[in-house]
Amino acid sequence: MDEIHRTEIDGIQATWRLNHLRQVEIMNVHNTSEVLPIVTFGPGSYPDLVQARELWPRLARLWDAVRHDLWMELVPRYRSSITARYPQ
Structure with a gap:
């Protein structure tokens, strides 16, 4: 579960x-154009998506994109596990 994702x-x-x-x-x-950090966190203080949305509402489009990528990460795993349990 320690796979790093970028959106x-x-x-x-x-x-x-x-x-x-x-x-x-x-x-x-x-x-990305200037490789300038906007915000960074240390281990143990990473905000979840809800907290990030509350703290930086101006980045709503980014948070929406992260949510989309999250579901793309989770749904294929979910579908494959159902197919393995209940083959058609």
Whole structure:
């Protein structure tokens, strides 16, 4: 579950991972054109997606994109497990 994911939209990139509870942990956000950090966090202080949305509402499009990428990560695993249990 320690796989690092990156989601980018409008030149802003979030680096995130899923924790053991399958919750998003935002590790950092930076401007891709200038490689400037917008916000970074240390281990143990990573906000989840809800907290990030509350703290930085101006990045709503980025949080929407992270949510989309999260579901793309989770749904294929879910579908394959159902297919394995209940083959058609």
